[in-house]
């Protein structure tokens with residue numbers, strides 16, 4: 001798909017219709033295009049990245065390719081087929097990804113056991129010294145969980161997930177970038 005064919009003005013997961021190149025709108029840096037901008041600005045281009053919990057659409061994939069020359073594979077246990085997810089996992093096994101992103105995923109997982117599994121999966125799909133970037137949508141930041149029939153929202157800020165991520169990657173391999181609101185975890189760095 002070429003740039004001219006791609007329809008940028010698309011609904012993102014929280015339902016806003018956004019054009020990432022518009023100067024007028026405020027892009028959310030915790031989800032969708034804005035999250036990728038905050039992660040990939042200044043990051044090496046031409047890398048292979050897997051986005052876990054990336055949702056059902058390929059808009060982010062097209063955006064990252066055109067703006068950052070970054071190949072994004074998307075895996076999502078609920079929004080993609082088992083067949084699709086298995087192909088991504090197979091690819092990771094054959095050639096581990098350079099990096100992994102987890103964007104607005106930890107905040108929707110209510111059980112600690114499932115969050116730990118998600119964090120471990122993110123680690124397992126990258127190469128040695130590969131980076132995993134975690135971002136969350138903090139909601140109102142109160143830490144008061146919101147639960148309804150089919151969704152969970154933790155309302156937790158990113159730094160409250162540091163301990164869980166450190167347990168998987170080891171403390172020395174995890175950094176919190178408070179300005180860009182990203183936790184960067186490195187797999188078994190020397």
Ligand SMILES: C[S@@+](CC[C@H](N)C(=O)[O-])C[C@H]1O[C@@H](n2cnc3c(N)ncnc32)[C@H](O)[C@@H]1O
Nearest residue numbers: 013031032053054055078079103104105108118
């Ligand atoms: C708020 S959406 C974020 C989608 C996308 N990352 C973005 O920023 O536009 C949360 C996503 O997490 C996925 N998800 C929920 N539980 C998950 C889990 N245990 N592991 C991986 N993804 C999960 C959902 O299917 C959903 O697509």
